[in-house]
Amino acid sequence: MKCRNEKGLTLVELLAAVTISFIIIGVIYAVLNSVITQSKSDMARKYFVKEQTAILQYMERTMENIDDVEPDDESDDGTFTRFKAVAINIDVAGDGTYQKSSTDKTIAVSDGNLSVGGTIVNSDEISLDGTTFTVENGSLICHFVMKDTQNHFEKKIYASYKLGEEGDQ
Structure with a gap:
């Protein structure tokens, strides 16, 4: 009777184990790559929404007392x-008379940037090219076109701000 030495692996067994390992590693890599790509896309979209909110809140504060x-x-x-x-301000002078004064801020969209009083509101990644304003029925209508230049997201937002003094309404 012959006795076989079964202490090692054959070449076929070793190749099968390596092939199975590569397949498992490939699947894990594909899943991780997909998760990372999706996560980056989600973060970019959240950043874009955060920028939209910041721009709209800035405009809201700016237009708060505009007449x-x-x-x-x-x-x-x-x-x-x-x-x-x-903005028209009415102040009471020392002699009890009313003084009317006004303050103004220039709001402009140029070169893809929204500036309020010379301060650029949006970040470098966000473009507002195509944004326009109109005045209708005593309100400023803002037609915002916000674009994420790196991730190619675009959102159109319409906002309305009532103009005029409180007593006029």
Whole structure:
């Protein structure tokens, strides 16, 4: 009777084990790569929404006490991309008389940036090209076109801000 030495692996067994290991590693890599790609996309979309919210909140605070707008570049269809937001202030002077004064901020969209009083509101990754403003029925209507230039997201948002003094409403 012959006795066989079964202490080692054959070449076929070794190749089968390596092949199975590579298949398992390939599947794990594909799943991890997919999860990482999806996570980056989700983070980019969340950042885009966060930027939209920040821009809209900034405009909301800016337009809070605005009584009138004076367009600088109004086109034939009534749209404009640059205007002065005017707030009329009434102060009581030392002699008891009322003094009327006004303050204004220039709001403009140029080169893809929204600037309020010279301060750029959006980040470098967000473009507002295509954004326009109109005045209708005593309200400033903002047609925002926000684009994420790196991830190719785009969102159109319409916002309305009532103009005029509280006593006029």
